[in-house]
Amino acid sequence: MKFKFNHFNFNVLDLQKSMDFYKESLGLIEVKRKEAADGSFILVYLGDKESDFTLELTWLKERTEKYDLGDMEYHLAFLVDNYEEAYKKHMEMGCIAFVNESMGIYFITDPDGYWIEIVPIR
Numbered sequence: 001m002k003f004k005f006n007h008f009n010f011n012v013l014d015l016q017k018s019m020d021f022y023k024e025s026l027g028l029i030e031v032k033r034k035e036a037a038d039g040s041f042i043l044v045y046l047g048d049k050e051s052d053f054t055l056e057l058t059w060l061k062e063r064t065e066k067y068d069l070g071d072m073e074y075h076l077a078f079l080v081d082n083y084e085e086a087y088k089k090h091m092e093m094g095c096i097a098f099v100n101e102s103m104g105i106y107f108i109t110d111p112d113g114y115w116i117e118i119v120p121i122r
Contacts, residue, residue, distance in 0.1 A: 004052070005052060006054070007045060007055065007056045008054075008076055009055075009056040010055065010056070010057055010058070010076075010112065010114050011058045011060065011112070012057050012058065012059055012110075012111070012112050013059075013066065013111075014111060015044060015057060015059040017111050018111050018112065019044060019046070021110050021111050023046075024093065025089070025090060025093060025095060025108060025110075025116075026078060026116070027048060028047060028048060028055060029047065030044055030046060031045050031046065031047040031054060032045040033045070040060070041058065041060050041061065042058075042059045043056055043058055044056070044057045044059075055076070066112070066113070069112075069113050069114065075115040075116060075117050076114070076115075077116070077118075077119055078116060078118055078119065079121050081121050083120035087106060087118070090106070090108050090118070095109055095110075096108055097109040104119075104120060105117055105120075106118050
């Protein structure tokens, strides 16, 4: 039996704001969309058009309160080929949440508070 990676999901309150954030911060663009016939939800899959990775953003029409993200003991991680350039961009965006200089990584947060780890390709 063989398993292949499919997608990772974040639930979001403002779909367009989240899509804009992921495009600007990580270069992810919409690669697929599914909308409920009754308008109750929209699923947007973001990708880089180079890998099989997709990030599913789920928007629920009836949801108005922020999601409880718990203690944030989980995160999504991205490799970057130019760490310094990415760090500068994310600093200008004001989305850096934590820097771990000893490990050579940092974390950004999206509009809903999810953490994304930025790791240099070594």
